[in-house]
Amino acid sequence: MDFNPSDLKFDFEKGFTMAFDLKTGLSPDLETGKRYLSEMKGMFADSAAEERMIAEGNPMVYEFHGMPVPEHPGDLAFGCSICYPGKVGDEYFMTKGHFHTILETGEVYYCLSGHGYMLLESPEGDWRALELEAGKAVYVPKRYAHRSINVSPDEPLVTFFVFRADAGHNYGTIEEKGYRKLLVERDGKPTIIDNPKWK
Numbered sequence: 754m755d756f757n758p759s760d761l762k763f764d765f766e767k768g769f770t771m772a773f774d775l776k777t778g779l780s781p782d783l784e785t786g787k788r789y790l791s792e793m794k795g796m797f798a799d800s801a802a803e804e805r806m807i808a809e810g811n812p813m814v815y816e817f818h819g820m821p822v823p824e825h826p827g828d829l830a831f832g833c834s835i836c837y838p839g840k841v842g843d844e845y846f847m848t849k850g851h852f853h854t855i856l857e858t859g860e861v862y863y864c865l866s867g868h869g870y871m872l873l874e875s876p877e878g879d880w881r882a883l884e885l886e887a888g889k890a891v892y893v894p895k896r897y898a899h900r901s902i903n904v905s906p907d908e909p910l911v912t913f914f915v916f917r918a919d920a921g922h923n924y925g926t927i928e929e930k931g932y933r934k935l936l937v938e939r940d941g942k943p944t945i946i947d948n949p950k951w952k
Contacts, residue, residue: 765823776866778833778911786819790841793849796928798935798949799842812839814846815901828918834862836869836903836910843937847872850900850932854921860893860914862901867910870943873897874932882936882945885910898927902936904943 763769771782791811797803818832839846864885871891874880883891893899903910930952
């Protein structure tokens with residue numbers, strides 16, 4: 754289905770404004786997509802804890818704005834991602850993570866509230882974990898998969914993001930292979946470990 758800017762109040766030809774709640778990241782103008790733990794099956798290292806949590810209530814792990822944007826090279830896609838507090842075993846709640854379909858695409862995330870990390874990984878295996886706190890921005894370089902991870906025990910991690918509108922999302926590589934590294938709690942602190950499931 755083709756996108757028609759006149760179908761929405763978002764005028765990508767002439768500009769527009771929209772509101773975001775600084776604490777929740779939610780906008781009265783946008784619908785949100787929701788990711789429950791059952792939709793991330795197999796992405797956490799502790800499969801037994803994952804199955805148990807799904808059976809006991811299937812918590813929402815994160816949500817994001819599904820904003821329809823014209824996929825033109827000159828336009829920008831943007832919205833908010835809200836990753837909730839929680840752990841599967843000792844692994845913090847996280848977003849699925851993705852590469853962009855156009856691999857040579859950077860992205861900017863600005864943290865509105867909460868505390869977490871952006872886990873980055875290139876196809877060649879370079880990785881890093883960059884801390885996110887309110888007021889901090891992270892630049893995700895081109896060619897890097899990226900995943901938001903919430904390390905707060907009781908507060909959502911809320912980030913605003915922006916990237917080129919035609920970049921697309923490649924979730925399949927991460928769903929199939931995972932990330933080389935995981936962020937888990939050890940002695941009360943976030944710690945990077947090797948992913949025992951990485952293929």
